[in-house]
Structures are given as structure tokens and as C-alpha cells.
Amino acid sequence: MLKAILFDISGVLHVDKRPIPGAVETVAKLQQNGVPMRFVTNTSRSTSQDIFNSLRQMGFEVRQEDIFTAPVAVKTVCQQRGLRPYLLIHPDLEAEFSDINQQDPNAVVLADAANRFDYAHLNKAFALLISGAPLLGIGRNRYFKSGGQLQLDAGPFIDALEYAADTKAEILGKPAAGFFHAAVSSLGCKPEEVLMIGDDVEADVIGAREAGLEACLVRTGKYLPGDENKAGLAAVADSVVEAVRDVFYRHREAAET
Numbered sequence: 521m522l523k524a525i526l527f528d529i530s531g532v533l534h535v536d537k538r539p540i541p542g543a544v545e546t547v548a549k550l551q552q553n554g555v556p557m558r559f560v561t562n563t564s565r566s567t568s569q570d571i572f573n574s575l576r577q578m579g580f581e582v583r584q585e586d587i588f589t590a591p592v593a594v595k596t597v598c599q600q601r602g603l604r605p606y607l608l609i610h611p612d613l614e615a616e617f618s619d620i621n622q623q624d625p626n627a628v629v630l631a632d633a634a635n636r637f638d639y640a641h642l643n644k645a646f647a648l649l650i651s652g653a654p655l656l657g658i659g660r661n662r663y664f665k666s667g668g669q670l671q672l673d674a675g676p677f678i679d680a681l682e683y684a685a686d687t688k689a690e691i692l693g694k695p696a697a698g699f700f701h702a703a704v705s706s707l708g709c710k711p712e713e714v715l716m717i718g719d720d721v722e723a724d725v726i727g728a729r730e731a732g733l734e735a736c737l738v739r740t741g742k743y744l745p746g747d748e749n750k751a752g753l754a755a756v757a758d759s760v761v762e763a764v765r766d767v768f769y770r771h772r773e774a775a776e777t
Contacts (some may be wrong), residue, residue, distance in 0.1 A: 521713065521771070521772055521775035521776070522713060522714070522715050522734060522768055522772055522775070523555075523556065523557065523709050523713040523714070524556040524557060524558075524706075524707045524709050524713060524714045524715070525555060525556075525558075525701070525714065525715050525716075525717060525764070525768060526557070526558050526559075526560050526588075526704075526714060526715070526717070526728070526733070527547075527557060527558070527559050527560065527569065527706060527717050527760070528561060528714045528716075528717065528718035528719060528720065528724050528741075529533065529559050529560075529561045529563065529575070530561065530563060530664070530665075530718035530741065531664075531718075531720070531738075531741015531742050532717055532718060532738055532740065532741060533547070533559070533575070533580065533683075533760060534576075534720050535665070535740065535741055536666065536667065536668075537574065537578065538578075538672045539579060539580075539736050540740055540760055540761070541550050541759070541761070542698045542759070542761040543580075543759070543760050543761065544578070544579040544580055544759075545658060545760050546760060546764050546765075547580055547581075547582075548581060549669055549704075550717050550764065551581065555711070555768075556707045556708070557586060557707075558569075558586055558587075558588045558703050558706060558707060559575070559582060559586055559587050559588065560587075560588045560589075560694070560699075560700075560703050560724040561587075561589055561590065561714075562589075562590040562658055562659035562661055562693040562694050562723065563590075563660070564609060564610055564613050564631030564632045564674065565592055565610045565612050565613060565632060565634070566612060566613065566656050566774065567591070567593070567612075567616040568584075568587050568589045568592055568616065568701070569584075569615075569772055570612070571586055571587055571589065572584050575587075583720075588702070588703045588706065589693075590631075590658040590659055590692060590693025590699065591609075591613060591616050591617075591631065591658055591693075591695065592616065593692045593693065594656055594658055594692045594693075595616060595617055595620060597628070597656065597692055598620055598627065598656070599620060602609060602730075603626060603627040603654070603656075604620075604621045604622055604623060604624060604626050604628045605617070605620070605622060605629040605656070606622070606625035606626050606628050606629070606637060606644065606645060606648055606653075607625070607627060607628045607629050608628065608629065608631070608633050608637075608641055608642070608645050609623065609629065609632075609633055609636075609658075610631065610632055610633055610634050610636070611636075613631065617629075619684070621646070623680070624625055624726060625648060625653070625678060626648075626653055626755065627648075627653050627654050627656060627657065627679075628645045628648050628649055628653055628654070628655045629656045629657075629658070629711070629725050630645065630655065630656070630657050630658070630674055630677065630681070630689070631657070631658035631659070631665065631674050632658075632673050632674045633674070633677075634676075637672075637677055637698060642677065642680070642681065645679060645681055646684050647686055649681060649685035649687050650684075650685045651682075653687040654687075654690060655678070655681060655682070655685070655687055655688075655690065656689065656690050656692060656694055657674060657678045657690065657691045657692065657693070658674065658691075658692065658693045658735070659673070659674060659675070659691065659693035659694055659695075659723060660675040660678055660679075660691050660695070660723070661673040661674065661694075661723050662675045662676060662722075663742065664742060665742040668677075670742065676719045678691075679701075687764050692735055693723075694718075694720075694723040694724060694727050694728075695722060695723045695724075695726060695727020695728075695730070695731075696727070697727070697730060697731040697732075699769065700706070700716070700727065700728055700731035700732075704731075704733065711731055711732030711733045712732055712733070712734070714733050714734065715733065715734045715735065715736060715763075715767060715768050715771070716728035716733050716735045716736070717735075717736050717738060717760055717763045717764070718736075718737065718738070719737070719738050719739075719740055719741030719742050719743045719746040720736070720741075720742055721737055721743075721750045722750070723750050724737070725737045725751050725754045726750070726751070726754075728742075728750070729752065729753070729754055733734055734754075734755075734767075734771070735751075735754040735755070736754060736755040736756065736757055736760075736763040736764065736767045736768075737751045737754055737755070737756045737761070738756075738757050738758070738759055738760055738763055739756070739757070739758050740758075740759050740760070755767045
């Protein structure tokens with residue numbers, strides 16, 4: 521039986537800081553009913569504190585500990601392994617890594633870096649990788665949606681550096697199974713007891729199912745017509761409201777009868 525939910529954030533709960541109709545009320549009802557949840561994201565243009573503040577401003581009564589981000593997962597790995605990262609990341613994310621040693625880098629951390637994806641920055645990363653430094657990726661997403669348009673994400677740049685340096689990135693955000701399992705573990709659940717709701721058919725839906733979770737694709741955010749055909753056995757809903765009502769609660773009701 522489903523017991524908990526992982527929510528992707530951008531494209532599922534809101535689009536460009538405008539809540540999906542009914543999303544705030546849906547999350548509030550789940551909280552009132554005591555349903556455990558985590559808000560999971562590969563977002564790499566905001567710190568976890570910024571994400572928390574933004575969700576609260578939009579009306580979501582979230583707790584800081586309920587936000588589970590890929591950048592924090594990457595920073596934790598760097599600290600555990602004694603890595604000093606060269607950060608090819610967005611300027612807005614730098615504060616997330618302010619407490620980690622970055623002198624004489626021995627690793628490369630790559631996320632959506634926007635205008636920093638230029639020759640100089642990419643070539644510095646390449647030089648470190650070709651000398652043996654590991655490549656840590658926050659996510660392999662191909663694109664994201666902002667301002668009504670699809671925009672390049674970090675995935676294509678990770679692929680380029682892998683090819684150039686003949687190396688393989690370690691992806692620590694979605695769709696890595698370890699990311700989903702860490703989020704599930706924080707809920708005290710088993711993977712099969714958790715529903716992942718996302719708008720990215722590859723990172724959210726396929727990744728979650730391969731990690732043993734149930735998953736639902738929503739037709740909001742970065743969803744494109746035809747993504748249903750890639751989703752396999754995953755459920756599909758028009759929005760997070762229908763995903764919770766028609767997938768999460770109906771699954772629970774069926775299990776109880």
C-alpha cells in the first residue's frame with residue numbers, strides 16, 4: 521500500500537513561481553491527513569533555503585527538513601570523500617557550497633551553470649578530468665522549462681565532458697536510484713510504499729520506477745505530448761491534484777478493500 525509521496529517541485533507544484541491550481545490545497549490536505557512527504561528536486565539555480573522560502577511564499581506549508589535536493593546530496597558526498605570541488609554551477613547556487621573547501625580542486629561538480637557554460641569554464645573542468653579528477657553531476661536532465669520555454673539543462677554538458685575526457689560522471693540527483701532510496705529512507709518507508717509525482721518522464725518517472733517506487737507523470741511543467749508513451753506502466757494524470765486523488769488515494773483504497 522502506498523504510504524508516502526515524493527513531489528518534484530518545479531513543473532509539478534508550480535510553474536515560474538505560480539502554483540498549479542489546487543496544488544497548495546492538495547498538499548495541505550495530505551499534511552492534515554498525516555501523509556509523509558518529501559519535496560525532491562534537481563534544481564540547481566537555488567539553494568535549499570531559497571527553495572524553502574519560495575514554497576512558503578507560494579502558500580505551501582512545508583518544513584525545511586522535507587526538502588530533499590540534489591545539490592545537498594552532492595555536497596554531502598564531497599564532504600564524506602574529502603573532495604575539493606571545482607564548481608561549474610549557477611552563481612545562485614554558490615551559497616550552498618560556501619562551507620566546503622574548494623582550494624586546489626580534485627573533483628568537478630557540474631550542474632546547470634547557465635552562462636558559465638562557456639569555453640573557459642568547460643575547458644578548466646576538462647583539464648581536471650583528464651588528469652583523473654572525478655566528475656559529479658547533480659542531474660542528467662536534458663532541459664527544463666522556464667518563462668514558457670524549454671532551456672538546456674546540465675545533461676548535454678555532462679555528456680560532452682564525458683566524451684572529451686573519456687570518463688563517466690557519477691550522477692547524484694534524479695534519476696539515480698541512490699537519490700530516490702535516500703529520500704525514501706528519510707521517510708521510513710520501503711520504495712514500493714512511495715509514489716513519485718513528476719513532470720520529467722525520464723528523471724522523475726522512469727528513474728523512480730527503476731528504483732522500485734510507484735510513479736505518476738503529470739501533464740504540467742516540462743511535460744511534452746507523447747511522454748506517456750515513454751512512461752511504461754507508470755500512471756499519468758493531468759496535474760498533481762489528479763495524481764494525488766486518482767492515483768495515491770485510490771491505490772490506498774484498493775489496498776484496504
